[in-house]
Amino acid sequence: MINLTPAAMDAVRRFIRGSATPVAGLRLTVAGGGCSGLQYGMKLEAEKAEDDWEMEVGGIKLLVDALTFPMVDNVTIDFIDSLTHTGFRFDNPNASAQCSCGSSFSV
DSSP, rough: EEEHHHHHHHHHHHHHOOOSSSSEEEEEEEEOTTTEEEEEEEEEEEEOOOOOOEEEEEEEEHHHOTHHHHHHHHHEEEEESSSSEEEEEEOOTTTTTTTTTEEEEEE
């Protein structure tokens, strides 16, 4: 299960409404990078891949490939909009370490 806070759901809905193309869902990815070794990624996806895990949270379809899912299972995604930081923040119970900004982690 992946959790989105109300602020994250509002932000994702704004991005979907502003998209110039149809959106099948929000893709969550993990790739090498960031200060802790692995970095989260998100993008609006035009179509679901055959091997995607698909789940709906608050009316938002989330798409996650099979390799990424174990690393983001039970993650909570929030959206912060403050004077010093604007963007998504991930709280991942699977992470053995996480950077202070919440955008990268290690397992």
